[in-house]
Amino acid sequence: MNKNDDYLPKIIAFLCNWCSYAGADLAGTSRLKYPPSILPIRVMCSSRVDPLFVIKAYLNGADGVIVAGCHPGDCHYEKGNYYTRRRFALLKKIFEDLDLEQDRLMLSWISASEGPKYAKVATEFTEKIKEKGKNPAKSKIFL
């Protein structure tokens, strides 16, 4: 038996109000099953997520961080998610350059009608993080 089997990761998910949060809601009302590892934080737009939030979550020990918004072209504010994508790519690059675990960060597009996609993303990302194990930042003292 894998020692990680009873380990439930803690994943912070920044969900945009108009698409991804509604997608998560739909997954719930459709009674789709997905692991209770996701802690959603609703933001008005994915571009409201300052990469600082992601860094803070990571350093404070979140095992994974998801930023989710409307599909490109579908942003409620027309272009917010395009900015998000650039910022996220830049943040990932910095993580990569510093040899931090950039695969603990994920950017996903989930529309209001994609309840099943939300459940799939939540399940798969949780599995991936389970395999990686706990975020080592959680035990660091001098961060």
Added chain:
Amino acid sequence: MTKALIINKGVEQGIIEFLKYLLDSGKVKAVFTLKKINKNGAVAFSLISKSEDLDDSVPFYPLMPVNAGYLLSRFTMKEAATEPVVAVLKPCEIRAFVELIKREQGSLENLFIISSTCGGVYTHKMSADGLVEKNLTKYWDAVKKGEILDDLRPTCRSCEEFQPYNADITVDIVGKNDLDKQCTMLLNTEKGEGLAKDMKGKLAEKNLDAKKLDNFRAKREKEKKKLFDEIEPKIKGLDGLIDTFGKCISCHACGKVCPICYCTLCEFESPDSEYKPSNYETELNKRGALRVPPGTVYYQLGRLDHIAISCVGCGACEDACPADIPVSIIFKKIGESVQKMFDYIPGKNLEEELPLSTFKKEELSEVEE
């Protein structure tokens, strides 16, 4: 070929005479440049409107008290200069100013910019110890030969952007072996030509000596590679970051002097980011022990994320760091890496949009899932 004005005086004397001419002829109302405070090598940027006050100005002094781009931004943020002002800046200072203008933090209106190929500057520490003044002869000798001195700031030793962008006039300094006899000013723009018109001196058609500058750049590149290789293991993973930034005393001086770090309402200065006893309790339950105050790695990573795209590598951060953390090389290394992603050279082109304020509809699909 560019039009050039040649004055038969040493570079330092020549430029002062030129600045005096600009004031006396009324072409500009003030000069913004470095001026000596005393004889021990203390200098400060000053606005000067009387030409005799230029006597102890030192436009190309090898010290950067503050990044002047930041000072000019504060000077022109609320309104553009009302009268013509000429500023003598280092290449990285112009670049920082341009980045700030892109963020609507300043204006080039009524400003003339004189710059030079830059031989680099010394640290504040050396200036405080009176060593800059003592080293001047050695410094100018090295600049003349296009050599890199070991005691210059690391970020200067490894700077490849020593040729200014957006300068109206570029003074030829690096690798110019007759710089104590001749001051050659390249007039890059019409504004620059206008300034030089009627000034005593010889007009010629000239370019910077590309071969010499390439040689110089190659030396800087070599130094950069060395410094980057040295820093790489020190910022590897969480443990590397803790090793390097763990000794940060959270004074935030690096952010205060950083020209790009311009927000007046900084997240890290906000009372919201102070830890309350309940926050400590949460963290202690998780970790068993916690540094006080916490958040040094968070601060540096956060600052890195916010400014890396526009980091001009001026080195003001490292010069201000009381804990001797090699911030400037870290920021320069990560900065270059993310700038390359968007094919962006900060401060090069005023018309080019900041990469994070624009987008393409089809791009970066590799980060989406």
